[in-house]
Amino acid sequence: MRIIPISLPTPFYIGPVNVYLIAEDPITLIDTGPKTKEANDALHEGLRKARVRISDIRRIVLTHAHEDHCGLARSVRDQAKDAEVLVHAWETGHRIGRLEYEEHRTLLVRAGVPPEEIETMRRMYDGVRQYADSFEHDEYGELRDEEELEFETGTLRIVHTPGHTPGSCSFVREADRTVVAGDCVLKRITPNPILSPDPIDPTKRFASLAEYLVSLARLRTFAPTLVHGGHGEPVHDFEELFNRYFRAIRDRQAEVIRLLPKSGASAWEIARQMFPVTDDVHRFLSVSEAVAHLDLAHSEGKIEVEFGDGKEVYRPKNGVRG
Ligand SMILES: [Zn+2]
Ligand SMILES: [Zn+2]
Secondary structure, three states: OOEEEEEEOOOOOOOOEEEEEEOOOOOEEEOOOOOOHHHHHHHHHHHHHOOOOHHHOOEEEOOOOOHHHHOOHHHHHHHOOOOEEEEEOOOOOOOOOOOOHHHHHHHHHHOOOOHHHHHHHHHHHHHHHHHOOOOOHHHOEEEOOOOEEEEOOEEEEEEEOOOOOOOOEEEEEOOOOEEEEEOOOOOOOOOOOOOOEOOOOOOOEOOHHHHHHHHHHHHHOOOOOEEEEOOOOOEOOHHHHHHHHHHHHHHHHHHHHHHOOOOOEOHHHHHHHHOOOOOHHHHHHHHHHHHHHHHHHHHOOOEEEEEEOOEEEEEEOOOOOO
């Protein structure tokens, strides 16, 4: 079974996205790229080089429901004459091509983001959503943890690896310990745990960073020899990356705890201190990052959190330093 990477351009800051073709029955595409003419053309070109017609695709598997990964899913499905589309059920906060906006809004308010900033983030998201077609609930099937995607000459094990988003999945070929990991493993950047509603109770936030650490440890048990990420080059030394991510997360946590004044601060205030010069989309990512680290520090008993006046205020615990 060959896993063929195809790089597609995106209009996003992160740059090109990698999608993966498995050119054996049932012909399967893992992720699709954003809904742009450029990505669609590049996808057709990549398929042509692999001698696959788009109409031959039988299965579209999504690592997660971000626009750069899922945007063309409907278009590919239609061009492929009803290929099956599969995604994990926990991609609830970000159903394919559609943000569950009210739930996100509630989380941003609790994180202390001022109303005018929330409005800016919403307008920005309206700009992003044009890069994905949306799906209704009955239009896709579910990826389930530990099940296998079968192919003519082998299988890919579905491994639910929440963190970057609640429903992020990786796919493991155990025969040679190759992993397709979407945005769970990226060679050059530590993936952002995106602020998301909890899929079980959307009034709560998903413990993205804690879940992410578990996912990384779970992937490690497969002792991967090659990891194909959603962006950038493949990772050959997962152990090195694993240790580097853990160090980066510990360093960031120490910084967040250091920034907390005795009188307390919201996640938004911490984000503004961590990233004072960010604009538009990066303000959302920076508040996501601050919340993720504060939540993890709180769950580890290193800081305190109090809910009052509509938002959460974090405080250092006496004597505890990250
Ligand atoms: Zn993503
Ligand atoms: Zn991505």
